[in-house]
Amino acid sequence: MKPTRFFTPENLQIVKRIISRYPSGQERASLVPLLDLAQRQNGTWIPPSAMQEIANSTGLSFEQVHSFILGYPTSFEWRPCAPQLRICNSWMCCHKAKQQDYDIFEAARSVAQPYGVEVKTTGCLGACYGAPAFWFNDKIHTDATKEFIKQVISKELS
Known part of the structure; x- marks a missing residue:
């Protein structure tokens, strides 16, 4: 069974552009903009499927992505109301x-x-x-x- 993708096809292209801004081997530096994109797509919070897809894209483990989100609850657990x-x-x-x-x-x-x-x-x-x-x-x-x-x-x- 093929895993379900979290990102929409349009946002998947944005993911690729974001990751391409960073040198090879440093893809993990794109974590913050990728989490922000996932949060904007989902509306409020970042689901586990998004964390897994981001982990796969950046060479991080699911646990590392999840730990990062837990370390910054005011930024990533819920979307702020103001831009x-x-x-x-x-x-x-x-x-x-x-x-x-x-x-x-x-x-x-x-x-x-x-x-x-x-x-x-x-x-x-x-x-x-x-x-x-x-x-x-x-x-x-x-x-x-x-x-x-x-x-x-x-x-x-x-």
Whole structure:
């Protein structure tokens, strides 16, 4: 009997694109965006079938994926009501923003608040070439400025 796939065919293509952003042998670094995609597809929580498919795709065990989810209950056990904007807090993004004398987190928060968008930091988004980077509505954006973040949010939420 063939195992049932969790991801829709469209999302399976997104899974492949997400994993392709990371070097060979480092597919496990794609865990956070894959879990987020699974949660968005399912609506609220991440079912075991999604955890198994993510584990198979990243070279992790089911237990490792499940343990990660349990370690971050506020992020992955239930979907937040408000849309989220995640600012990359990797060394490269922070360094580039600092070079521009720019607090990207505070800028994003001031722009996002009127739209009801929650701003959080996240680990490396794999977009160091365009630091500082942010993630909004399943898309990674680079060269973040206050104006650009506002433009992305207003376009996506209008």
